[in-house]
């Protein structure tokens with residue numbers, strides 16, 4: 001059977017695709033290049049959630065491939081242990097950390113400042129930190145914590161680090177030219193004067209770890225946070241993960257792919273402390289059958305997107321097992337994904353975080 005036909009078949013039947021069967025089969029079908037054959041020497045990678053599970057496995061790989069790796073993490077002891085372990089295993093001493101809680105906006109602002117100061121060039125920003133809360137938790141301002149952690153925080157960090165990632169503020173076509181109206185399209189602007197130097201640099205990459213659970217939830221901004229009386233942890237998590245995937249496309253609409261590319265992905269079902277804690281029944285049912293992926297397999301596509309040239313040749317895609325995948329598998333979620341809701345999601349993120357894309361456009365052309 002043709003590889004693409006078989007891949008589509010397992011994709012449509014979900015269990016083989018999401019489980020450990022997926023990478024086992026696809027690695028052979030598509031002759032995946034061994035990650036060990038890539039080099040990330042000279043690349044600065046900023047990774048959230050690198051102290052556990054998938055992120056920890058990704059950190060192992062990044063360190064082994066020679067990256068300058070920056071862990072953004074909240075627990076000082078755990079983070080120092082992670083760095084010591086990574087150094088011992090890889091011999092790489094370009095390992096750094098910035099400490100802070102990604103569920104607290106003030107700390108996220110400080111983290112962004114520290115990153116921007118310490119790393120004027122960031123090649124890859126990985127939004128991997130995430131959690132499913134069976135009991136509702138809230139950020140300091142009362143926002144649902146999964147929404148804060150997985151929607152607002154990645155938005156704010158990306159926004160604050162755009163120039164480090166390679167975004168170049170546009171200059172007007174003619175002095176004093178006025179932007180017509182509407183969204184901040186960069187197409188009306190000429191490249192900046194230092195573009196030729198900047199163009200030597202490959203586009204930065206922003207990678208967002210979503211979840212296949214997002215297939216179950218429609219895009220909604222009014223219901224991005226479930227009401228207390230209907231709260232259901234897995235559904236709330238999936239709503240945030242749906243928003244991540246849509247935001248990935250919205251960033252790609254706004255930023256030229258020659259400067260920064262944006263990709264989202266889902267890792268399948270992976271044996272991690274996070275999933276054992278949040279979905280113990282699921283872990284106990286699938287684990288003994290060998291159907292959960294290893295953390296290393298869960299990190300494979302993430303690290304591959306960080307290293308392979310394919311990721312630099314497009315933007316706004318959603319990936320699983322090194323292939324682009326649709327963001328909808330049901331007409332219900334597809335029809336809910338309207339331009340108006342997308343715009344509302346972007347505006348919600350701007351209002352909520354206080355970071356505004358218009359501010360990236362110089363005042364004299366607004």
Ligand SMILES: NC(=O)c1ccc[n+]([C@@H]2O[C@H](COP(=O)([O-])OP(=O)(O)OC[C@H]3O[C@@H](n4cnc5c(N)ncnc54)[C@H](OP(=O)(O)O)[C@@H]3O)[C@@H](O)[C@H]2O)c1
Nearest residue numbers: 049051052053054101102103128129130211269270272274
């Ligand atoms: N495992 C799966 O099957 C699966 C499936 C689909 C998607 N995912 C996604 O994959 C990503 C990694 O999940 P995982 O299963 O590897 O989970 P995990 O083992 O629980 O790891 C989560 C990581 O996020 C960090 N984190 C959580 N809240 C944070 C906060 N407020 N501030 C700073 N860091 C925070 C954790 O830090 P600490 O070490 O300090 O706790 C940890 O490093 C998540 O985005 C998850 O939604 C996982």
